[in-house]
Amino acid sequence: MVRVTRNYRFSASHRLHLANRSDEENQRLFGKCNNPHGHGHNYVLGVTVEGPIDASTGVAVDQGKLDEFVYREIIALFDHTYINMDVEPLREVPATAENIAFVIERRLQAAWPWTQPRLAHIRVEETKRNVIELDVINFHV
């Protein structure tokens, strides 16, 4: 088994804010990310798949097909949006990098078209210094 990772990019804005907390609490929890008008990032999404190397083609994943799938399911949804308003599952929960990673995992898993390779890992880089890693433990069936 090998793991193959491809990085994808999307640019989006978000705001971290909990409606049921006071302004002071929001400010304390989220700092600059609580700015009322939101702010943006160039996100880097790493998608890692795991599978055997096909003996004939020498690859574990058709990168063109993976790219097409990730663009359709994720990039088209997130790129150049205000995540809090434009990405449905993140209207109700704060658009932290953690929650973004969970939403991406659920969407990829739900539509995953292959038995091999399986989705193994997701990495969401919000900035160079702020990175979320998510191991996908529920095997695709």
Next chain:
Amino acid sequence: MYISRRAEFSASHICRNEKLSAQENQSLYGPGANANGHGHNYVLEVTLKGDPDPETGMIFDLKDLKDVMLREVVDPMDHRHLNFEVPPFDKVIPTTENVTLEIWRRLAPHFADGRARLHSVRLYETEDTFVDYYGG
């Protein structure tokens, strides 16, 4: 505990399966199937796993690791055309997956005994595409 070392090499290759049509090759490997080949600055990351020696405080002598990586990988592959100059890629398609596997095969015997075991080989073909192999 894990310890990693990085090395770079620049090489050219062609990803092409002679059993497939030109169109099928194009669809599977994209521009990688260009019959004239193309090149990358590969970045190799080798990770060893072990406990530090109580006397030296080291898992493995990093100078020795560097020497093994140079001798087994960088020297034979740097500034080469993998398909034409680096066996087994005259017969095996040098996809990132297969190059990673071959690097593991070349390195593993050097860590077959002793404190440090070969844990993983990561090979970046570009900044945005890389392969990890953990053996087995």
